Amino acid sequence: MPNQSASLTHAKLVAAMFMWGGTWIAGRVVAQELAAPLAAPAIRFLIAGLALAGFALASEGRIPRPHSGAEWGAVTGLALTGIFVYALCFFYGLKHVTAGRGALVVALTPVLVALGAWLSGQERMNTLKLGGVAIATLGCLTVIGNGNPLALLRGEVGIGEWLILGCALCWSAYTFIGRKATKTLTPLAATLWASLLGAGMIGLTALALGGINLADWSWRVWASVLFLAIGGTALAFTWFADGVRRIGAAKASVFVNLVPVFAVLQAAALLDERLGLPVLAGGLLVIAGVWLTTHVAERGTTRGDARVQETIDREISHVRVR
Numbered sequence: 133m134p135n136q137s138a139s140l141t142h143a144k145l146v147a148a149m150f151m152w153g154g155t156w157i158a159g160r161v162v163a164q165e166l167a168a169p170l171a172a173p174a175i176r177f178l179i180a181g182l183a184l185a186g187f188a189l190a191s192e193g194r195i196p197r198p199h200s201g202a203e204w205g206a207v208t209g210l211a212l213t214g215i216f217v218y219a220l221c222f223f224y225g226l227k228h229v230t231a232g233r234g235a236l237v238v239a240l241t242p243v244l245v246a247l248g249a250w251l252s253g254q255e256r257m258n259t260l261k262l263g264g265v266a267i268a269t270l271g272c273l274t275v276i277g278n279g280n281p282l283a284l285l286r287g288e289v290g291i292g293e294w295l296i297l298g299c300a301l302c303w304s305a306y307t308f309i310g311r312k313a314t315k316t317l318t319p320l321a322a323t324l325w326a327s328l329l330g331a332g333m334i335g336l337t338a339l340a341l342g343g344i345n346l347a348d349w350s351w352r353v354w355a356s357v358l359f360l361a362i363g364g365t366a367l368a369f370t371w372f373a374d375g376v377r378r379i380g381a382a383k384a385s386v387f388v389n390l391v392p393v394f395a396v397l398q399a400a401a402l403l404d405e406r407l408g409l410p411v412l413a414g415g416l417l418v419i420a421g422v423w424l425t426t427h428v429a430e431r432g433t434t435r436g437d438a439r440v441q442e443t444i445d446r447e448i449s450h451v452r453v454r
Contacts, residue, residue, distance in 0.1 A: 141378045144371040145387040153394025155364035156231035157402050158356035163226035165353050171344040172357050173219040174335035179361035181327035187370060188320055196321035206313035207325045214306030215330025216337075221298035228292025230405045235395030236275045236415035237296045242388075242426045243268040244304040261425050268421025274414025281414070319373060327365070385426070389419050 162172045185195050198204045226234060243265050249255035270281060276293045277283025284293070313322045338344050375384040392415060399405040407415075 138379070141375050145375040145384060146390065148368040148371040148375070149387050149390040150394045150398075151359075151363045151368040152388075152391045153235065153396075154398055155360055156226075156235045156395040157398050158359050158364065159222055160226045160231040160234075160399070160403060161352050161356045163223045165350060168338065168341055168344075169223040169227075170219065170334050170338035170341065171346065172353065173215075173223060173360075174331050174338055176357050176360040176365065177215055177219075177327040177331035177334065179358070180365035181324055181331060183362060183366035184320060184324040184327065184369070187366065188324065192320075196318060196324070198317060198321070198325060200316075203313070203316055206309060207317070207322060208329060209309040210306055210313055210322060210326035211329035211333060213302050213309060215326055216333040218299055218302040218306070219330070219334050220337075221295040221302060225292050225295030225299065228290055229296050230399060230407070231403060232392075232396040232399040232405050232407050232415075233275055233278070233411060234296045234299070235392040235399075236411070236418055237272055237293070238300045238303065239389075239392040239415070239418045239422060240268055240272040241300045241303045241307075242422050244300055245307050246425050248304055248308060264421045264424030264426075266421070267424060268418050271414040271417025271419075271421060275411055275418065279408055279410030279414070323369060389423060392419065 162169050166172065188195050198207050222234075229237075246255065246261060247265060250257045250261075273281040273284055276289055276297065280288070283289050310322065372384065375387070396405075396407060396412070396415065400407075
């Protein structure tokens with residue numbers, strides 16, 4: 133039945149957002165329990181890459197792979213920005229910043245993407261989008277400053293906040309590289325090979341730093357790594373990709389705004405994190421600004437601008453491997 137199918141699609145999208153929100157809780161557990169946490173994302177992305185390869189075999193009968201040097205270069209760029217450097221910022225940032233605050237900061241990413249598209253001449257800026265950028269930026273500064281929006285500008289924030297902000301910048305770069313990669317590769321192929329290459333990069337770094345001692349990992353760390361790989365990457369990606377196929381990228385990407393909400397709720401329930409009202413207010417400003425920038429403003433664009441906006445939405449959300 134059409135209505136049942138639509139309801140199931142929406143339920144899967146909400147579940148995918150729930151799992152992406154949970155990656156912040158799992159990441160916080162790993163970051164707090166391991167002095168050198170890089171072995172965890174190495175294993176995570178290795179498992180995720182293998183799971184995606186299995187999914188490709190089951191759904192397509194083969195494992196897609198890049199062929200040209202340009203395709204391999206794009207996939208390597210994805211692995212470097214969205215997996216390797218992102219993992220460094222993510223896990224070391226979560227040593228100093230709570231999961232809920234971190235998720236609210238990274239929620240700014242679509243606004244950074246819109247700004248990048250405007251500055252590079254790929255998208256026009258209008259009053260609604262500019263207002264969304266301003267609102268989201270104010271909210272992000274409030275979250276980073278733990279309630280004080282001027283803290284970052286005054287240099288009163290720590291290394292953790294800078295690293296989490298680096299996550300948003302890395303994901304923005306990943307988005308633009310992903311646009312190039314998915315001109316000739318499917319999102320599944322791009323994610324699969326980026327995951328495997330990223331796992332190799334992180335694993336070599338972990339070996340160089342001497343941070344691999346799996347015997348000392350607690351069940352909480354192992355459970356977190358398995359959740360990050362299977363739930364937060366392979367399963368959530370599959371459900372989100374299915375949602376994009378069934379209802380379109382623009383509608384599916386609306387659900388991404390639930391990720392920081394779920395992250396804050398799960399952090400409160402599972403990690404006993406309590407964010408102050410100013411931080412929560414800043415988070416609401418981020419979400420409102422993102423909504424205004426990437427969705428509401430689209431209604432006032434020209435037909436050509438709407439096509440550009442949908443391309444940006446697709447590339448923002450086609451692979452949330454964090």
